Amino acid sequence: MLKRRYWFLFAALFIFLFVSGCSNEKETGQTESKNNLILITGDTVSEKGGCVLASRFAPGDKIVFRMNAINPETGLQMENAKLQVHLSTGEVLDMVYGEHPPGVENAAKFWTAAYPVTKDTPKGKLEYYVTAEAGDRKGEFRPFNVEPSLLMIVDEKAAGSGSQGQQQGNANQSGNNNGGSQEANLEPNNVVNVEATNFAFNKDKYYVKAGKEVTIHLTSKEGTHGIAIPDLNVSIDEPNGTVKFTPTKPGEYEMVCSVFCGVGHGDMKATLVVVE
Incomplete structure (x- = not known):
């Protein structure tokens, strides 16, 4: 009877060690797989x-x-x-x-x-x-x-076709639909204050007048950002900077973040609307 009891204890211990070894092997494999990723x-x-x-x-x-x-x-x-x-x-x-x-x-x-x-x-x-x-x-x-x-x-x-003409058409159409609403959104003296956070500008559209000097002030309140308006050849490559320029043609010009700021970088877009 005693020998049979020892035999059962030995069998139970063997099964426990075998199962534990398999479990540890599986967990180790999962950890190594995760640790190997970039x-x-x-x-x-x-x-x-x-x-x-x-x-x-x-x-x-x-x-x-x-x-x-x-x-x-x-x-x-x-x-x-x-x-x-x-x-x-x-x-x-x-x-x-x-x-x-x-x-x-x-x-x-x-x-x-x-x-x-x-x-x-x-x-x-x-x-x-x-x-x-x-x-x-x-x-x-x-x-x-x-x-x-x-x-x-x-x-x-092919690289440059259609963009500026389409933008001008959009701006003219917008002016016809909204009456004088663009004028109401113009900031005094064409001074535009842009605040950037992760990952957005503080406005979707900024309105300025054609033929007058525009001053854009950029303030990065969260993260490191910049501004680029490709079709106007305008950029700010510092997180807190200023640029001055004079737009001559009415239109809608895309404004993007020029500094790679993280996973939401591609979503940082706004529009500079130049009106007559």
């Missing part, structure tokens, strides 16, 4: 347009790839990671980590790589993906297969 996010901008979000590029421009490589456990940048951009042309670009804009206090840090578009660059879709490695960790980024995310190489006429 989360990559990013976008592409036009250097010629003042670091404005873009997907269509013409000869003479540079495609600037901007990426974050995040440790999913800490939520922080993995500064020791090696990032590369792989192009459908077969070229591989090494990305460089640094702060942007350089020399600005509390500027955002991320990886960048620039690709010059020349007259010899094949026209049409330019596919790419980004890889990241840091020790045993790896990650990969591929853009969505939809038009706004796909890079297109076009000729200069």
Whole structure:
């Protein structure tokens, strides 16, 4: 009877150790899988347009790839990671980590790589993906297969056609529909105060008069931001800065954040409405 009792105890202990070992092995595997990941996010901008979000590029421009490589456990940048951009042309670009804009206090840090578009660059879709490695960790980024995310190489006429004319038409139509409402929204002396937070400007539209000097003051109340109005060749690359210019043609001009400020960067858009 005693031997049988010891046999049952030994069998129960063996089963317990076996099940525990399997459970630990499964949990360890899951942990290692999570620990091996690098989360990559990013976008592409036009250097010629003042670091404005873009997907269509013409000869003479540079495609600037901007990426974050995040440790999913800490939520922080993995500064020791090696990032590369792989192009459908077969070229591989090494990305460089640094702060942007350089020399600005509390500027955002991320990886960048620039690709010059020349007259010899094949026209049409330019596919790419980004890889990241840091020790045993790896990650990969591929853009969505939809038009706004796909890079297109076009000729200069295709790159610039339609935007300003469409904007002027929209502004004229808006004035006809709203009567004098645009005049009521004009800020005195064409002074525009823009406040930027993560991730929005304080207004959707800012109204100014054509033919008069405009002063834009930017204040970054949360995060590090900038301003770019590509069709007017206007930009502020400092988180708190001022720019002066004189718009001559009525129209609606898109205003975007020119500093990569995080995951909501692409949503930071507003409109500068120039009225007669």
